[in-house]
Amino acid sequence: MTASRHLAGQLFVLGALLLASLAAIGVVVGISVGIGDLPIPLATTLSAVTNRLGWTTAELNRIHETVIWDYRLSRALVAAFCGAGLALSGAILQSLLRNPLAEPYVLGISAGASTGAVAIVILGVGSGVLSLSAGAFAGAFAAFLFVALLSNGTRGGADRTILAGVAASQLFNAATSYIVTTSGNAQQARDVMFWLLGSFGGVRWPEFTLVSVIVGLGLIACLFYARVLDAFAFGDEAAAALGVNVGGARAALFALTAMMTATIVSMVGSIGFVGLVVPHAARFVVGPLHSRLLPACAIAGAIFMVMADIASRILIPKQVLPIGVVTALVGVPFFSVILYRIQRPS
Amino acid sequence: MSIRTDNLIWRIGRKTILDGVTFQVKPNAMLGLLGPNGSGKTSLLRLLAGLKQPHSGHVMLDRTDLKSISRRDIARRVAFVEQHAATNSNLRVVDVVKLGRFPHRSMFSGWTPDDQQAIEYALERVGMEDKRTERWQSLSGGEKQRAHIARALAQSPKELLLDEPTNHLDVQHQIGLLRLIASLPVTSVIALHDLNHAAMFCDELIVLSQGRIVAAGTPEDVLTEPLLKDVFRIESRVETSPYHGRPHIHYLR
Numbered sequence: 321m322t323a324s325r326h327l328a329g330q331l332f333v334l335g336a337l338l339l340a341s342l343a344a345i346g347v348v349v350g351i352s353v354g355i356g357d358l359p360i361p362l363a364t365t366l367s368a369v370t371n372r373l374g375w376t377t378a379e380l381n382r383i384h385e386t387v388i389w390d391y392r393l394s395r396a397l398v399a400a401f402c403g404a405g406l407a408l409s410g411a412i413l414q415s416l417l418r419n420p421l422a423e424p425y426v427l428g429i430s431a432g433a434s435t436g437a438v439a440i441v442i443l444g445v446g447s448g449v450l451s452l453s454a455g456a457f458a459g460a461f462a463a464f465l466f467v468a469l470l471s472n473g474t475r476g477g478a479d480r481t482i483l484a485g486v487a488a489s490q491l492f493n494a495a496t497s498y499i500v501t502t503s504g505n506a507q508q509a510r511d512v513m514f515w516l517l518g519s520f521g522g523v524r525w526p527e528f529t530l531v532s533v534i535v536g537l538g539l540i541a542c543l544f545y546a547r548v549l550d551a552f553a554f555g556d557e558a559a560a561a562l563g564v565n566v567g568g569a570r571a572a573l574f575a576l577t578a579m580m581t582a583t584i585v586s587m588v589g590s591i592g593f594v595g596l597v598v599p600h601a602a603r604f605v606v607g608p609l610h611s612r613l614l615p616a617c618a619i620a621g622a623i624f625m626v627m628a629d630i631a632s633r634i635l636i637p638k639q640v641l642p643i644g645v646v647t648a649l650v651g652v653p654f655f656s657v658i659l660y661r662i663q664r665p666s
Numbered sequence: 667m668s669i670r671t672d673n674l675i676w677r678i679g680r681k682t683i684l685d686g687v688t689f690q691v692k693p694n695a696m697l698g699l700l701g702p703n704g705s706g707k708t709s710l711l712r713l714l715a716g717l718k719q720p721h722s723g724h725v726m727l728d729r730t731d732l733k734s735i736s737r738r739d740i741a742r743r744v745a746f747v748e749q750h751a752a753t754n755s756n757l758r759v760v761d762v763v764k765l766g767r768f769p770h771r772s773m774f775s776g777w778t779p780d781d782q783q784a785i786e787y788a789l790e791r792v793g794m795e796d797k798r799t800e801r802w803q804s805l806s807g808g809e810k811q812r813a814h815i816a817r818a819l820a821q822s823p824k825e826l827l828l829d830e831p832t833n834h835l836d837v838q839h840q841i842g843l844l845r846l847i848a849s850l851p852v853t854s855v856i857a858l859h860d861l862n863h864a865a866m867f868c869d870e871l872i873v874l875s876q877g878r879i880v881a882a883g884t885p886e887d888v889l890t891e892p893l894l895k896d897v898f899r900i901e902s903r904v905e906t907s908p909y910h911g912r913p914h915i916h917y918l919r
Contacts (some may be wrong), residue, residue: 550765554748554751554752555752558748561741562741562765562766562821563738563739563740563768608755608756
């Protein structure tokens with residue numbers, strides 16, 4: 321009796337938290353849509369969305385509606401999903417590799433994506449057939465395979481995977497720099513560098529569809545693995561002794577993070593720091609159990625990224641900063657506070 | 667028989683770590699695993715836990731070869747307490763003990779009354795009920811070790827494997843832990859360094875040296891002056907303790 325009432329109470333709290341966080345994401349997305357050369361009030365954005373869903377028939381300014389639907393809403397939503405995906409990937413890798421410094425880019429995935437992108441843009445490899453995004457995606461997966469092979473498939477330990485990731489990053493970064501510096505075209509090089517630092521500038525509804533499906537499925541798959549990730553707390557061997565199929569779980573979870581990261585990097589460039597800082601912040605608030613940590617990361621990552629996108633547009637008037645610059649500028653002070661407040665492990 | 671091994675051979679590269687190890691443990695007995703550093707105690711425990719596969723020979727659980735049992739099914743009856751099981755995540759004690767229920771739960775099943783009963787029993791058994799909400803990083807070495815044993819007990823094992831569980835503990839906690847393990851209704855195999863502790867608490871002993879079993883039997887049979895000189899290179903006198911009736915070893919310089 322008390323147990324079932326307790327459970328019902330927990331479900332109620334859980335539902336309330338979920339609703340509150342979705343509302344919070346909605347509000348920051350609304351604010352993000354409202355900010356720009358043409359300011360749009362939050363109420364107008366809300367009406368535009370409910371109109372489109374067929375719930376209301378409010379009279380709206382056509383220009384407002386176009387700006388909301390064709391530019392800003394898709395951009396804000398893509399930012400939210402990218403933030404969620406990067407934070408989730410970071411949380412998984414930190415648990416799996418048992419390293420607080422792990423983040424999606426530790427596996428060299430963003431470096432691989434960059435090499436793929438410059439190979440297409442500057443060298444013209446397969447251009448016409450492959451877009452910049454497709455090249456980045458291919459590069460990201462090449463880097464993932466490189467790390468998988470170098471760390472001896474899934475049998476190598478966490479340290480080996482990290483070392484292989486560092487090697488892959490170095491290799492692919494060197495390849496990118498080599499291609500950029502030896503190419504004669506300075507403007508192209510500048511464009512690529514800008515893309516590498518991350519931008520939500522070009523994203524529209526097709527990008528939204530792709531990233532929402534990948535990150536959405538990724539989140540569901542991660543939640544299935546929440547208990548397995550908990551079992552990794554004391555290392556691979558301890559997980560195996562608890563009955564985890566360590567090789568299979570590692571392979572599945574690495575592939576999942578590679579998939580999410582490659583999709584995101586190929587779409588908006590490499591945005592650092594979100595995958596590192598958000599999981600630590602979330603762990604600080606909800607604790608280390610993954611059934612709570614993973615949803616918290618997705619929500620916090622989404623909010624953080626949308627806010628970073630807002631900051632990138634308003635910090636300097638008439639100019640958009642690369643999003644990677646903003647996440648680091650906002651993230652480092654924030655991270656310092658957490659680092660300072662976390663109790664030192666004995 | 668509970669655990670039985672048959673001519674186990676295990677190598678790392680070209681180095682033979684275990685060389686023809688054959689023994690058996692009676693149900694509910696406490697078997698002490700002795701031997702110098704590098705004699706193969708940890709490796710043997712890993713093979714018994716099914717974490718590594720022997721190059722030849724068999725580990726049998728009752729009458730079944732460990733090789734033919736799935737990881738999860740092994741974890742439902744064999745629990746392993748590692749020597750260096752550290753974490754940087756700040757779990758609560760109760761969360762760590764709950765990990766022991768992992769092999770008993772499917773991906774979708776909720777937390778059942780059986781699970782709750784198992785962790786309550788485990789926490790009570792190691793005397794950690796009132797520490798359940800404490801964070802891992804705030805525990806002392808002895809408390810961490812007891813929490814690990816509670817996690818192992820939460821697996822509801824028939825066999826408990828422990829790799830030098832008394833390392834880094836003060837003498838009070840060493841004795842307390844060994845008394846706890848001896849009182850558990852499970853078959854246990856425990857690697858130990860302290861020969862007097864092994865003599866006091868274990869029902870049977872095995873002495874490993876360079877991957878081979880050089881002595882096996884009751885503490886009285888195994889702990890003899892010639893063997894201690896042979897295996898551990900120490901001069902000693904062994905006498906029957908007037909206090910607990912088990913062998914007691916005096917080290918002579």
